[in-house]
Amino acid sequence: MGVDLGELIEPEEIGFEDLHNKELAIDAMNTLYQFLSIIRQRDGTPLKDSDGNVTSHLSGLFYRTINLMENEIRPVYVFDGEMPDLKSKESSKRRKKREEARxxxxxxxxxxxISEAYSKATQSSKLTGDMIEESKRLLDAMGVPYVEAPSEGEAQAASMVGDEVYAVGSQDWDCMLFGADRMVRNLTSRKTRKSSGGGTKKISVERIELENVLDELEVSHRQLVWMGILMGTDFNPDGVHGIGPKTALKIVREHDSLEDILEEDKVKDTEFENDPELIEEFFLNPPVEETSYEFGEPDKDEIRKVLVEDHGFSEKRVNSGLKKLETALESRQPGLDSFV
Structure with a gap:
């Protein structure tokens, strides 16, 4: 969800080698929902253990995190904290849509x-509190750090870019509105995706730099937030009727304040879900905290307990994953003390 700037911005296609020896703040909720959506059987049924508990998120978290580490990428997962009041109405709407899709x-x-069923199944994904806690338990066992944000995980991840981490790993452009200097998309995605024409489309890892976005669009960060408000964000998903990326860009370039924009003919009759000025303030000054984390050594017995004993994963496959994890840790570059 959130704002979509893809129509206006051409991301830079990169490879995993461009991210070697870099730490990335990964939007945990976004990523876990991605795993729940795509790791499914042919008819859309998610992976489950013998007790009927969904395990798609654990499978994705274990194997794709190892894949990142094999490529010398150091993930730091960032989990949402308390939901802001601005998001409560949208959260209720999403819950209803998931139930309808189910x-x-x-x-x-x-x-x-089957094909139509799979499409609806991906829209019905539900991430529960138990799933989040067992994801954290697995990360602890793997020695992979995570951070708990005071509010929006995307905002916290965005604040970490610079001294702490190289980029935010997320599918959502909203981290740009929160001021992330750099973001990376498709980090944990499949390499291919079905296209509307029935074929497959290659999915590349993409890098987007905030400075380049602002220069290309000839706007300030604040104006980028105004564009989001006009197009629709997690805090006002409907945006303004009839305003897409190009129109939003034209409008914000012509005004010096959000107050003036709200008086525009195309905008002034819009009933916003939340006060646009509160949305602007939240994006520009979100609740974030100083972070402290470190990478640890994997606890193989605990990993096996979480995956094999508790959820019936194939011990052979898990052991294979553990060997890859061990090899990735052994091959890390000397001097990377934070990864010891």
Whole structure:
């Protein structure tokens, strides 16, 4: 969800080698939802253990984190804290949409419409508190650090870019509105995706620099936030009717304040879900904290307990993953004390 600047910005395609020996603040909630959405069976059913507990998030977290570490990328996961009041209405709407999608998925699955069912299934993903806690438990066992944000994880991750980490790893452009100097997209995605024409489309890792975005669009960071408000963000998802990226860009270039923009003919009759000035303030000055974390050594017995004993993962596959993790740690460059 959130603002989409993809129509206006051409991201830089990069490879994992461009991220070697760099720490990335990964938006944990965004990533776990991604795993829940894409790691499914052909009819859309998520991976489950023998007790019926969903395990797609654990599978993605374990194997794709190892993949990053094999490529000498050091992930630091950032979890959401307390939900801001600005997001409460949207959260309720999303919950209702997930429930509706789940009902449609079950119906289509019963009718044997597998392809359509899968599409609806990906929209029904639900991340529970238990899933979040067992994800943290797995990360602890792997020796991979995580940070708990006071509020929005994207905001916290954005604040860490610079001295602490190289970039935010997220699919959502909203981290740019929170001021992230750099973001990386498609970090934990599949390498290919089905296209609307029935074929497959290659998915590349993308790097976006905030400075380049502002220069290319000829706007300030504040004006970028105004664009988000007009187009729709997590705090006002509907935006302003009829205003897309190009129109939003034109409007913000013509005004010096949000107050003036709200008096525009195209905007003034809009009923915003939240006060636009409060949204602007939240993006420009979100609740964030100083962070402290360190990488540790993996606890193989605890990893096996979480995955094999508790959730029935294949011991052979988990052991194979552990060997890859061990090899990745052994091959790390000397002097990277934070990764010891």
């Amino acid at each position: 009902d449609e998925w079950e119906k289509l699955k019963d009718e044997g419409k």
